Amino acid sequence: MAKGKKCEVLVINQIAQVGLKRFPPERYAVVKESKDPWAILVRSQDLHKYEFGPSLRAVGRAGAGVNNIPVVALSKRGIPVFNAPGANANAVKELVLAGMLIAARNLGPALEFVKGLDGGDIDKTVESGKKAFAGFELPGHTLGVIGLGKIGSLVADAAIRLGMNVLGHDPHITVEAAWSLPSQVRRAHSIDEVLKGSHFVSLHVPLVEKTRHMINAKNVEHFHQGAVLLNFSREGVTADDAVLKGLASARLRWYVTDFPSAALLGKPGVIALPHLGASTAEAEDNSAVMVVDEVRNYLEHGNLQNAVNFPDATMPRESPFRLAIANANVPDMLGRISHTLGKRKINIHNMLNKSKGEMAYTVADIDSPVPDDVIDELCHTSGVLAVRYLPVDG
Numbered sequence: 001m002a003k004g005k006k007c008e009v010l011v012i013n014q015i016a017q018v019g020l021k022r023f024p025p026e027r028y029a030v031v032k033e034s035k036d037p038w039a040i041l042v043r044s045q046d047l048h049k050y051e052f053g054p055s056l057r058a059v060g061r062a063g064a065g066v067n068n069i070p071v072v073a074l075s076k077r078g079i080p081v082f083n084a085p086g087a088n089a090n091a092v093k094e095l096v097l098a099g100m101l102i103a104a105r106n107l108g109p110a111l112e113f114v115k116g117l118d119g120g121d122i123d124k125t126v127e128s129g130k131k132a133f134a135g136f137e138l139p140g141h142t143l144g145v146i147g148l149g150k151i152g153s154l155v156a157d158a159a160i161r162l163g164m165n166v167l168g169h170d171p172h173i174t175v176e177a178a179w180s181l182p183s184q185v186r187r188a189h190s191i192d193e194v195l196k197g198s199h200f201v202s203l204h205v206p207l208v209e210k211t212r213h214m215i216n217a218k219n220v221e222h223f224h225q226g227a228v229l230l231n232f233s234r235e236g237v238t239a240d241d242a243v244l245k246g247l248a249s250a251r252l253r254w255y256v257t258d259f260p261s262a263a264l265l266g267k268p269g270v271i272a273l274p275h276l277g278a279s280t281a282e283a284e285d286n287s288a289v290m291v292v293d294e295v296r297n298y299l300e301h302g303n304l305q306n307a308v309n310f311p312d313a314t315m316p317r318e319s320p321f322r323l324a325i326a327n328a329n330v331p332d333m334l335g336r337i338s339h340t341l342g343k344r345k346i347n348i349h350n351m352l353n354k355s356k357g358e359m360a361y362t363v364a365d366i367d368s369p370v371p372d373d374v375i376d377e378l379c380h381t382s383g384v385l386a387v388r389y390l391p392v393d394g
Contacts, residue, residue, distance in 0.1 A: 007299060008055075010037035012045045015062050016281075019288025023296065039295050044068060052079075057388070058298050060291040063088065063278055065234060067207055071309050075359060078326030078386025080307035082294040086150035087286035088278035093154040095277055096202055096232050097162075099256035100143075103200075103228040105135035108271050139163030144198030146191060146214070147233065148173050148181055152204035157182045169194045195222040200230065207234035215239065220246040226253045232277050235259035243270075302363050302390050304354075311356035319349045319365035322390040323375075328383045329360040336381050337362060344374055 006029040011020065020030050020041075031037070036053030041060045046068045059069060060082040071081050102108055110133040117125060143159045145152045148170035156166045160182050168181070169188040188194045191214065194201060201223070205211045215229065215238040223229070229252055231238050238255075240263040246252035247269040255264070260272040278287065290306070297303045302324025303314040310326065327333050334353055341348060347367040354361050370389055378387045 007039065008034050008037045009039045009041060009295075010034040011041045012047075013043035013062075015041050015043065016284045016288035018285045019062070019290075019292040022289065022292045039299060041291065041295070042069070052077075058082065058295050060295045062284070062287040062291045065206065066308050067234070075309045076385065078384075080298060080304060080310045080326075082291055082298070082305075082307050084287040084290040084294075085306060087290045088280075088283035089150040089154050091280040091283035092151045092232050092277045093158055095258070095273070096151075096155050096230055097158055099230045099232070099271070099273075100138065100159075100200055100202075100228065102271055103230075103254040103256055104138060106133040109133055141165070141199040142167055142197060144169070144188070144194035144201040145185075145204065146170070146194055146201065147204030148185075149177055149204060150180075151232075152202075153177060153180050153182075155202055155204065156185050160184050164200075167194055167197050192219055192222045195219060195227075196224060198227065199224055200228045202230040203233040203237050205233055205237060207236050212236050213239040213242070215242055217242045217245055220251060221249070223251040225251060227251065228254045228256065231255070231257040231259065235261065240264055300390070302388055304361055309356075310359050310361050311354035313352055313354040313361045313363055315350065315352040315363045315365070317365060317392070319367060320392040321366040321369055322392075323362075323364045323366060323370060323378070324388040324390060325362040325364070325378065325384060326386040327360050327362060328385065329355040329358050330383050333360060333383050334362065336383070337364070337378065340374065340377055340381060341366070341370075344371070346370060346374065 007027060008029045008031060009023060010031055023030055036055045038055050039058045039060065041062060043062050048070050056079055058080055059074060061069060062084055064083055064085050066081055066083055069081055074081055113129055113133065139162060142165040144167045145156050146169050148168050156168060159166050166185045167188050168185040169191060205214065217239065220242040223246060240261055243252065243255045243264065244267065247255060247267065252269065254269055254271060256271045258273050258275050258277050260274065264270045264272060294305050297305065301317060302322055304310050305312055305314060325337060338348065349365045349367045351362065351364045375387055375389050378384060
């Protein structure tokens with residue numbers, strides 16, 4: 001940040017004040033309108049047609065999913081897109097548990113039954129009518145969890161504590177997630193194995209090309225007869241026609257989802273909620289705090305944490321002068337950067353380089369100030385996407 005100039009942060013949608021207050025007012029201007037902000041914070045607003053200005057350094061999503069953000073286009077400019085994974089995990093976990101109980105105890109139809117009572121001998125009507133809503137208890141039943149990240153692991157742990165058996169599947173589970181997973185979770189080697197062996201199936205995967213219509217017309221027939229499918233993940237992970245097919249054949253008894261669609265509204269067996277997964281004060285606060293801290297750390301120190309399009313790259317400062325360089329993950333990038341600095345007798349005190357897919361990121365602490373013409377040369381180096389000079393007094 002230039003000395004004496006405030007960093008303008010554009011806030012789109014409602015972001016919790018507990019997070020926004022973490023921007024020091026002497027260095028940041030948090031605004032609701034700006035033609036060319038340095039950073040953008042967003043929740044659900046679709047930014048795919050948004051015209052990003054030349055000053056933009058970072059985009060932060062106060063939540064987990066980033067489908068509303070043009071990540072690929074921003075990556076080409078070397079702009080990281082931060083999110084808040086796990087900040088709303090407990091809120092979603094609790095809603096999944098509520099969904100299981102609503103289905104197991106037939107609470108949806110039961111509520112409608114009571115709502116339709118019109119006086120008279122209510123006690124007699126209730127006693128004679130309640131038999132139609134008899135349900136079952138959760139202990140002893142099997143919950144299949146597809147996707148064992150933070151939310152999936154919390155759901156699995158809560159189900160075990162309720163006396164359920166848990167069958168889990170995640171071919172891309174991280175080491176961190178594996179360590180946090182309860183040991184009682186049995187491993188399934190495929191989605192079909194989960195569907196065949198579970199009374200409840202809960203989905204916890206991001207919406208990407210490989211997970212689109214993960215539940216489809218072909219594998220819906222593998223569900224345990226009378227199963228309950230819960231989707232608190234993303235719309236599009238399940239195919240509506242497959243769900244209707246499963247409900248019609250009684251393979252599915254209930255479909256509980258946080259993503260209403262026109263094709264499913266009013267259909268028997270569908271329990272649809274209005275996207276309440278992260279709609280708690282606690283989740284909104286947690287998401288705001290996490291994403292603000294990530295964006296601040298990047299703007300002030302060039303550190304990356306939870307950027308969906310770049311690797312995590314965090315290095316404690318060992319010099320007042322720092323370069324942060326976003327670049328393509330191609331051979332000899334470090335050599336090109338080092339050569340540009342070395343020929344000007346600029347010494348690198350410490351350096352960190354990380355890569356993630358096609359993207360890479362380099363942080364270098366420098367022993368002396370870096371002249372503007374050197375920064376300009378780095379910007380025009382083949383493979384370099386963006387260069388940021390971050391002196392501590394900037």
